[in-house]
Amino acid sequence: MSSPLLRVRGLVKHFSVKGDLPLVTKTVHALDGIDFDLNPHESIGVVGESGSGKTTLARCIMSLYRPTAGDVHVHGRSVYRRRGKRALLKNVQMVFQDPGGSLNPRFSAERSLLEPLLHLARMPRRERPAAVRALFELVGIRPSDIRKLPHQFSGGQQQRIAIARAIAPQPEILILDEPTSALDLSLQAQVIALLMQLREELGLAYVLITHDLSVVRQLCDQLLVMYLGRPVELGPTADVLDGPNHPYSQALIGSVLIPDPTKRDLVPPLVGEIPSPTAPPSGCRFHPRCQHAMTICAQEAPEARRVEQVQTWCHLYSRSAQESRDVPK
């Protein structure tokens, strides 16, 4: 039991894209050094603005992308090894960001579900119908609807089918990429309730990517805040949400809600736009937008500093800086 369920180490993913001029390629720094561990039955939330690399992180864990550097281990085995790939995928599944696009338009709900049962679980044919029925019951799709095509379902139902497909091979880890952002409010609550119920019943560990901090609070033990492909803050959910250390987390969380009203007023809102990941800022990537930026912030990328349970990547908390400046907490 020494190795955790999921271990992400130094994960870097760069994309080469065509530049404005012919023959010139640009590098997109989608992910630049992400580390975290996840224990069985625990959940981690991943938050950050659009373009901060959350989906890229998820796809690297699913081994849909091969990272530029770093590794991902599940039960101590690298997910990028060719051998044992099926066993790995059986254990790690993902619900994709776009519920409409994640179902084959020509497959009935039932057929979408049969695919993982057939190819991942290799379930004998006669057992499959019962398994499909059980899965649909679990996620709350009526048995009479299982022959329908994806476009005949609502967005919420499509998401339920996508969830059913992901849990079909009985994984330990379920990656959820913004499972509620495409849904309206009442449906969001239903899907969250479903996710809580599934975690209880199946003992799943979630990697939950979301913009919705209340969902993180309800579902996650840990929270990772990302900015432009880099980690910014990582720690127990309640600690990070109630007292964010990093100016970016403060702005992000403050922009939603900080429970303590005296603190809320102190937090400046996020200004400006997220810079392009093809030319990320030097040093700390947040420094051009940071209210507390110092000279060192533009020069050196900050190391992780541990404050109690929480790791923060910010020069405000490095020893040398602490001597000269007050920590804005």
Add this chain to the structure above:
Amino acid sequence: MKRTLVISEAERQRREQQSERLRSICSRKFGFSFVVFRQNPVSLVGLILVVMMLLVAIFGPLVAPFDPDATNARLRMRGPSATHLFGTDSYGRDVFSRVLAAARIDFLVALASIGFAFVLGSIIGVVAGYFGGIPDNLLMRVMDVMQSFPPFILGMGLAAAMGPGVRNLIIVITVIMVPGFARMVRSRVLSLRELAFVDAAKSSSVPTWKVLFVYLLPNSMGPIVVSAALNISYAMLDAAGLSFIGLGVRPPQAEWGMMISEGMNNLLGGQWWVSVFPGLALFISVLGFNLLADGLRDILDPRMRR
């Protein structure tokens, strides 16, 4: 698709509703043809022409009054009459029977070559689009080379190299039709493979061949089917054209293009029937497929309509 129209929001919604309605109707088995032809009566004419010629191709040779290849030295170049409806040619063969026999050959060549080109082009397109990189470059450069000749010139070259005959004619027309299909399928696959259902399939360990041929290919068929219908008429013209210049079927064989060319010498002498009747048959078939394809396109892509 090539034209970018600026349309109002209301118009867009109306069109979306229309296409949604059509799609739901199309999914019912018999509703489909009904909607096609009520929306576009001209395509009904196309369908009637195509069905008519198809019946001729299938049953014509069975009801032909004479053996299409039987020569008769005493009956050369007779004009249309009650026994020889379309007259006789310079060998004394019955033109009517030959037009009927030729229908079968021309439809066979056109349908078979489009069928093969459709299958081959789909395979090439889906492989190139899905894998990208080296396979894509390799396959698409070959298609580029093929498309850098005018199709008919390429056909002439190939046909000249391979020699006449129905089988070779089918091969030649297949080859010149493949790049168009391959390109279309490839571009559809390029956009489809970005959709999450492909990633979901990979995450479900679905084997790659199944992703290609069960996930991607069926989802990219819509516009390609229309193009296949349209291309049948081109295939037919190519078959007739190659035969016309002596690179198609082998001589005694009745074939519209070749019959037209056989009658050309006598055309100026007023003996028009040897060329005109096969020409008419060719014209009706090509027109039929064109009108039908137009109707199909309008239904599958309502944006093409003005």
